[in-house]
Amino acid sequence: MDSNDKMNQSSPLFKLLCGGELYSLMLSFLTVVKKTPQGDIEIADIKSLKSLARVCKRTFEPTAILLWRDTNMHRFTHAARVLPHHQTTYGRSVKLRTTNIRKEMVLNLKIYAQSVRSFCYDEGKPYLHHESIGRLLAVMKIGPSLFPNIQHLTMPMPEYYDARLAPFLASSITHLTVNIPYKDTSTLDMIANTCPSLIQLSLTSVATNSEHANQKQHRRLDQESVCHRSSSPWVIQWLTSMAHRFGNLQVVAVRTPSSIMSPLGAINNISQFPSLKELTLSIWNSTGALAPPLPHPIPVIKFPHLTSLSIDYGSASDLDRMLQCLCGQLQGLVAINLSYSLIDRKPEPHSENALFQHTVEALSGNTLTTLRIHRAHMLYHVQGNPLDAGIFQQVCNFVHLRSLYIAMSLSIPLNDRMLVQIARCIPNLETFDVRRWDSSPGQTNTEENAVTLVGLAVFVETAQNLAFLGLSFNCDSDVDVLSDLGPERNVNGGSRVVELGVGPGYVVDAELTARQLLQIFPNVEVIDTRKLKEWAKRVSTLDRSYENYAYDLQPTTLYTRWRDVARQMDTIRPLDHPRDTDQGWRAVEDLSASEGSVSEEEDLYEFESDYDDESTYDEESH
Secondary structure, three states: OOOOOOOOOOOHHHHHHHOOHHHHHHHHHHEEEOOOOOOOEEEOOHHHHHHHHOOOHHHHHHHHHHHOOEEEHHHHHHHOOOOOOOOOOOOOEEOOOHHHEEHHHHHHHHHHHHHOOEEEOOOOOOEEOHHHHHHHHHHHOOOOOOOOOOOEEEEOOOOOOOOOOOOOOOOOOOEEEEEEOOOOHHHHHHHHHHOOOOOEEEEEEOOOHHHHHHHHHHHHHOOOOOOOOOOOHHHHHHHHHOOOOOOOOOEEEEEEEOOOOOHHHHHHHHOOOOOOOEEEEEEEOOOOOOOOOOOOOOOOOOOOOOOEEEEEEOOHHHHHHHHHOOOOOOOOOOEEEEEEOOOOOOOOHHHHHHHHHHHHHHOOOOOOOEEEEEEOOOOOOOOOOEOOHHHHHHHHHOOOOOEEEEEOOOEOOOOHHHHHHHHHHOOOOOEEEOOOOOOOHHHHHOHHHOOEHHHHHHHHHHOOOOOEEEEOOEEOOOOOHHHHHOOOOOOOHHHHOOEEEEOOOOEOOHHHHHHHHHHHOOOOOEEEOHHHHHHHHHHHHHOOHHHHHHOOOOHHHHHHHHOOOOOOHHHOEOOOOOOOHHHOOOOOOOHHHHOOOOOHHHHHOHHHHHHOOOOEEOOOOO
């Protein structure tokens, strides 16, 4: 086309540039839409997406809709120009200057507010004053709700802040997590009247001073089983009375001390919901006393549609007896997570054995995909009582299992033969973590109860979908993995494993072991050895002579000698922070790479100021 010729308005190129098709193609290229239960959108290239928003006003609106689907109060306050960019005052209530609101800013705020699907109120961040929120609603003229299309609302407000939910509630909310004042039934009634479509509800009431004192004492005893705020019985009773109004409620989480709510009472009340699919029940002892006894005979409670069960209660024997009241309800479960802890009692290895046996016998291999049996902080040094091999072998019946995590004080009878059998019977296994927690180092070097590097290589070659592996293994100094496998065998299965957890075992030469592990797992990115360190501390308290014998693969030695291997150290990062194994072990970001860089939150604000003109918006004239 000649430069002097004008573009024909009916040409396909003109329609592509001005009709929005080009922008749609750009947005589809820069974003990846996933059909998740939460309706989240994962942005593939957020930098380019924000650059696209700065091109012109035509690209600003559709791009802002995507960038503002998931936001928080601090960011919304920043967009309203209430705070300067450099101000970082925490816990401060800010009043909105409505006399100096720009007209373009109001139009942008309408786009932002109507685009929000997920909102989180930042605790400790600068927030808008209640009067300012009311004025903002009047200026924006978008109705009684600040976010009319919101679906996920999370408001973990500080205790000194009076939670007024009215401007944030909307009939479109399906997932709600909120803290409410103690015995504030008016707030609960407002939630019931405004949010009839709730699918997931998490209510937490402010605990009393006595409960905080008990929790502080309890936290010193056991870090993992503490619940910082408790759901009082009046909340559970309110849920029971509202069961007919929340007919679509599918997810319920209850966290309560055993002193004010018995476990059976909580389960009985929660069982009133007809559509319940996921239940999380955490009943902790604030005083450290024995768990309340269950009645005899134990009543049977039915959940017809339950697919996911998570229980954290008492010791192994207490948890085993509680599962009896759900007898017959575990056949259709897809995921089960059992956690128990000890405060003032000695360990009960026989009860742990019975808990594992009753659990695997009650579950169905046709539906189960996630099995987790976890004991919270091991406060006592126990001799590793062995788990019966026949009982543990029943895990092979769960042919659809994807995640298996067992952290008990029992000595798991896992050897090369059983490891390969598990890989063959469970072809879809993605996460496998069965590291030793027993503190009997003499048992880790027995042939019938040990995993070698040769068996480890065969296991990862057989398990086609394995992504995370956590194991304890034995390794002699003269073992060559590739030579023992033979020249016809090629270890390709380990290339799929990107995260590796190493448990305590018998290792003679850490440098040789590291080199052989890299041969088996060439693409590993994260090596987790925290359990090695914890286990070594327990061993040293029992017998100092065991420390050098059964624990030579120390984290410091491992990371130091790994630099001598023909692989760069920057791809292998030690982990120092706890993570959730339900979602898989996630890599911790390298802090050195982020030094001097601009934060994602600050960069996200830049595109907002490009279209703010100097014209002001007079509140009284409209």
